[in-house]
Amino acid sequence: MTAVAATDDIGASELLALYEQMAVIRRTEKAAHDLFLAGLVKGTTHLAAGHEAVAVGASAALRPDDYVFATYRGHHHAIARGATPEECLAELMSKATGICKAKGGSMHLTKASAGMLGSYAIVGAHLPLAAGAAWSAKLRGSGQVAVAFFGDGATNIGAFHEALNIAAVWSLPVLFICENNLYMEYTPIGSVTPVPNPAADRAPAYAIPAEVIDGNDVVVVAAATARAVQRARSGQGPTVIEARTYRHFGHSRTDPATYRPAEEVQEWMERDPLDIARARLATLGVPVEDAVRADDRAAQVVAEAVAAARAAPAPDPADAFTDVWADGGSQWRT
Amino acid sequence: MTAVAATDDIGASELLALYEQMAVIRRTEKAAHDLFLAGLVKGTTHLAAGHEAVAVGASAALRPDDYVFATYRGHHHAIARGATPEECLAELMSKATGICKAKGGSMHLTKASAGMLGSYAIVGAHLPLAAGAAWSAKLRGSGQVAVAFFGDGATNIGAFHEALNIAAVWSLPVLFICENNLYMEYTPIGSVTPVPNPAADRAPAYAIPAEVIDGNDVVVVAAATARAVQRARSGQGPTVIEARTYRHFGHSRTDPATYRPAEEVQEWMERDPLDIARARLATLGVPVEDAVRADDRAAQVVAEAVAAARAAPAPDPADAFTDVWADGGSQWRT
Amino acid sequence: MADISALGQTVTYREAVAEGIARELRRDPAVVCLGEDIGKAGGVFKTTQGLFEEFGPGRIWDTPISEQAILGLAMGAAMTGMRPIAEIMFSDFFAVCWDYLANEMPKIRYMTGGQITVPVVVRTANGGGLGFGAQHSQAVENWTLAIPGLKIVAPSNPADVVGLMASAVRSEDPVVFFEHKGLFASKGPAAPADHVVPLGQAAIARAGTDLTIVALAVTVPMALAAADRLAADGVSAEVIDLRCLVPLDMATVLESVGRTSRLLIVEENPYQGGWGGTVASIVADEGFELLDAPVRRIAADCVPLPFADALEQQVIPTVEKVAAAIRRLMAY
Amino acid sequence: MADISALGQTVTYREAVAEGIARELRRDPAVVCLGEDIGKAGGVFKTTQGLFEEFGPGRIWDTPISEQAILGLAMGAAMTGMRPIAEIMFSDFFAVCWDYLANEMPKIRYMTGGQITVPVVVRTANGGGLGFGAQHSQAVENWTLAIPGLKIVAPSNPADVVGLMASAVRSEDPVVFFEHKGLFASKGPAAPADHVVPLGQAAIARAGTDLTIVALAVTVPMALAAADRLAADGVSAEVIDLRCLVPLDMATVLESVGRTSRLLIVEENPYQGGWGGTVASIVADEGFELLDAPVRRIAADCVPLPFADALEQQVIPTVEKVAAAIRRLMAY
């Protein structure tokens, strides 16, 4: 159904691995959704089903010691950088084994040991942080790059402007990857932005090169990211990548997303990133059974994750008073 | 010395009036400087000598009921909109007769009755305010426009981005006029901005039309402003005008501005906006004595203003506790 | 909008917000609303539901995610003849537009010697207890208390929402209007027609003689529940609903402490820098001779707010904590 | 940089700031500075004078006017191995980057379950009394007190500036470092070599027996001057220099009140929401039985800060106001 170009230089086995990662994310998001409906996930969730190719494609082009900063819609980035579905779901389910000890929740998944330096819930706040990590890499001469993933809506907040400007002026090794899913919460980005590509069309204001890409094609994302990483590592500074994609669920929680026209939803559902990857695999001659087996493995990983997270213990109430300070505690007075 | 085009449609008597306004501003700034050195002006001042053509040229293109928002470097805008040198100097000298009752000081000159809606000392903060006044004009169908004057340094702060974006999206009748004097406090704008024209080169990011103009030529400023006002009043939305200019004094107080290369200072001093206006007057056939007489009148106005401000009484200490609330008082508890 | 002003009807706090705004929009054409997703979507908390349908896009404006622009627009419009009601979706986001609340709105009148008036209302969803984590759960009424020049409203029930909204919108001074997330689903009597509750008048939510509990917004029902629980033990607690932090009705508090001689303050913001410190310090000064016992404060612990319910309940005030504090104070 | 550590030498507070930073830059290559005009220009208050010359552009970075970027960069760098010292020129400008101080730096460690450490120092020029008007004069230490997860330092003399700077830079937690504009020109003994003052230890700036005055930053010399003045009347006032608001050394305060039984708090921030409320409320609770008199606070009046000296002095604390308050409290 989906037409893909066969010209990108990605091998069959590598693509199969990326496909499997995407499948794991998709199933984790589905599980999160079901657990929310079942009342086992509290608070809120912002699911990234539909956005898998952005996270997996970009991560494929990064080194393990590179830095990634995500938004409250960040499950896919955590998993793409190596967080397990189990520790993520345990977090969502308020379990002691959660990736942030149940202190962060869905909006703050973080795996610092894998360079996944946090999910931030104030729109735009993490763009300067990614620039800061890139500045640090530059100061230390480490050759690392930093990536900030953010939504289309974040392009209209002040921090976006300040981050892009300083990144350009100091020629920082940072990638600004916009996941343009056409909507903020319930309002279309087009209704509050005077240019068609909210991230890419702003990049010239900072003399930063930009690309608008198909964010649903993992190979396209990986290739664009690789180009930007190459620029960054060779001292040529930041890049803006605007990846067009679409969410399969509503904005958060149980939002039915009725504000989206049915034809638009239909059109994007037909451009499911997993389908596109499968079509690519076929083009590369990978037998369909291999993809099915990858899917099955993903299903099993997530099923086991759900079971383990369900079985995990609740946090110790005393944990509420740890981790404020680096000494482990929270004492603020004598 | 200064070459000017004779093609702009401004009459001799109008230009002479603008020249006189500029002369009043220049002498007021000089007086403020001397009074500061004499210890009669406390706190800080940010003088606009050198920037006169921006304020006077822009104001010439506005209606009396239009709105103007300025920065801490705003003496010229207050006077161009009708504030008297006396009430401005009295403010700087902490007198009861000050334009803000000595509560605001140099950085906050305001003449609301003339649509001069304040001088703001947080860089960038007033750009959204001007957009708000323009939105209000649009809501009320009044045909008014709002103008925000700001420095080159303000183009890198978040509020700039948010203001330009919303002004474009809502097609607001607002003018963003940047006084690009090449420096922030002591640091050149070029060292912290990746594009040559910090305001104008950002305008396309919001699909806003922009012009870079000679900010030292009052006729050029008036003409550019008139074009932008015409767009705004006819519903075509915001315009960015970047007026290149230069300050004759340092950034504030007694700053000797030694960070500026001598040749650069020299070059700009030769482009003094008063000289340019005089040259234009000559081109229009105005006898040189008329300009001299305008200058003399300006000198007298300012001399009288200094004398009156000096003689004015100090504020009543009880005034410290008025004007917090609209009821005139400051009571916050029973 | 449905008319929910009929006497005796019970409405939710959430509905009262929309009703309170709608009444002012109907009354005064200068009133206009702006914020993120407040229009067609009816607001993420459904507190502006029905407004877009009734008043249309000329009165109800959906904005980009630009909180500085939202408050800057509101202020600029308020300075020039409009009476904007701006929504900041979560009060935590005050942090990205704090300049307007701290340096612009509250100061412009004063620093212009009274030349400029800013009749603006900034509405926001405040507070925790819903598992929204550290950046979407804060009670930040104390941030605004630190800023002279702001009026601060935080209603605890639907009728007060409507009555205080009327006063807020009609105020010539900037008002921050805290709507509590934990109260949106709570119910109470609908406000009568033309209901106006003046700013700065505390309410005695429960009369009592043994100790005074000062509460605000969500801690009012909490204090009432604790007081009811302790009534069984013979304790008669008076509960004062401050309703506003500025103007702060200390007269009512001091009068009550004069009768009870014991004071417990229940606030949701963290203990360090919490508004209860200001109230306590006034009582420890002006009411020193009235007191027969230490002044006590139940506030959030001084940590960011954790996500898990079990952890969050450790940190924020609860009926249990209030009840225990009453017991300890009565045992003093 | 000139070496000003020789014993017995007298230096200005302003010089001490540059010296304190320079010592840390020399000690640890991970320390790096950023801010507006801090490099070649040496800072608008000359508090970074000489640093650019000694350490060069790789350690001392001039930024655009982008306070969110300044703090965001600092935080991102601190998360990844650096120890940045960020300058926000005037503390009033915290309002344009408040999100980093309120929601990001103080919360990231907690909300990641301890995964991330943010060893950052945010320096800023704080306070009034110089006629800089409403938007450049505020004492905003109370803003930061409202945020759990920040350490808060506000030195009152040059040696403490150096010693507390050392602790701040070496802290693994985010520290807000308030330098008082009114103290920059003041002088005191230079800090000895390797001077380190631990965070959270108040100093008894003046021993006394009749009442306890709690002060911070500029109010310390003010309290000392008032105490000296009252000594002539036979009043023996103890002055405590808190030095930090977090960690808050209440042990020292309570111990002192235990001896004097009278407490006066002198703070520059406004009374409403001021840090003195927190201190007063702790004493009114835990120290209730120690008190023989009302707890009093001298704070700024609850208005924006006026420009004219004659008006500003009406509003902020002064030696006269402190002296009068001591007299009243001793007469109680």
Ligand SMILES: Cc1ncc(C[n+]2csc(CCOP(=O)(O)OP(=O)(O)O)c2C)c(N)n1
């Ligand atoms: C500063 C700020 N304003 C508003 C919000 C509320 N909010 C959360 S997500 C969201 C929409 C963001 O849209 P976009 O950036 O496109 O990301 P998406 O959710 O589509 O991935 C909004 C308005 C917020 N979290 N932070």
Ligand SMILES: Cc1ncc(C[n+]2csc(CCOP(=O)(O)OP(=O)(O)O)c2C)c(N)n1
């Ligand atoms: C948010 C903020 N950051 C920093 C400052 C300090 N400051 C005052 S003026 C100034 C330079 C502004 O430069 P520019 O915008 O070019 O205006 P100019 O002074 O040249 O007219 C700075 C950094 C401030 N007032 N507000």
Ligand SMILES: [Mg+2]
């Ligand atoms: Mg989006």
Ligand SMILES: [Mg+2]
């Ligand atoms: Mg400039």
